[in-house]
Amino acid sequence: MLLTRDEMAFDFKGAKFDRVRDRDLLAWIASQFLYGEVTGVQVGHWIRRAPDVESARFLARQCVEELQHVDVFKEFFRWLDARPVPVHPVVKMLSGESSNWEEHVALEMAQGEGFVLMIFYALLATLDDEKMVKRLEAAVRQEEGHVEFGEEQTQRLIARDPRARKRLLGLHLLSLWAIRRFEKWIRKRVDMSHAVMRLMPDYLKRILEVTELRLMRVGILDKPLAQMGRMAKFGAIVRALVGRFGRKLAFWRWFNRKTDLTNTYMADPYLADVMALKAGNPWKLQG
């Protein structure tokens, strides 16, 4: 990867979640993951756009790995004795369908799976159960491979077509904006006096810093965001959106197709045992 684990790490200062006391909160966090992993299984269809055999082989392996991650989170829910709850709209938006290969590798893999990886690291640091941490660690190593593939492919395509950088920049900025909104939403709904949750603002700041560093190293940003004016950022987002919709008017149909399929899988008998677990009380974390 272009960033080391140390560069992506955040110091939670020994703060831990408690399996029983924090059951509702952990169920909510794991639900976002489960949805992402179930959506991740659909990566298989990108094999039709893979530019070479090496990429095709990678995608075939990744598809199996994402299915394994679904199993990891099923185990997590059993350990927690809580069932999955509805996911946040931002998570649905970030799991949406990419319209082409460059968006898939740069946005979904390098950036999107990069976010997921940082939250995985946070879970490893804050869960107080050695066995569960070990189980997650195996998934984390696979996610690192997915991010690395996304970074390499993005660098390759920017080297081939430098204009791709500008096309991608606006979409990256849009997802950073969505994450900032997400932080505000969390602050309003979660007990911020909790030992882990009170570090959340600093942690999200760290996620944004790490993402910016990745965008610089991968070659999508040519200068730090602080040196980019508001209008330049806004312009980049508008250009990216206009370009995207112009290129593929059927985008929303695609977007819905992917999330519809995720909902179908979530209702599959395969997930029935975790859906039947004891219900938590997640009302304050929904919507």
Ligand SMILES: [Fe+2]
């Ligand atoms: Fe995954």
Ligand SMILES: [Fe+2]
């Ligand atoms: Fe992944």
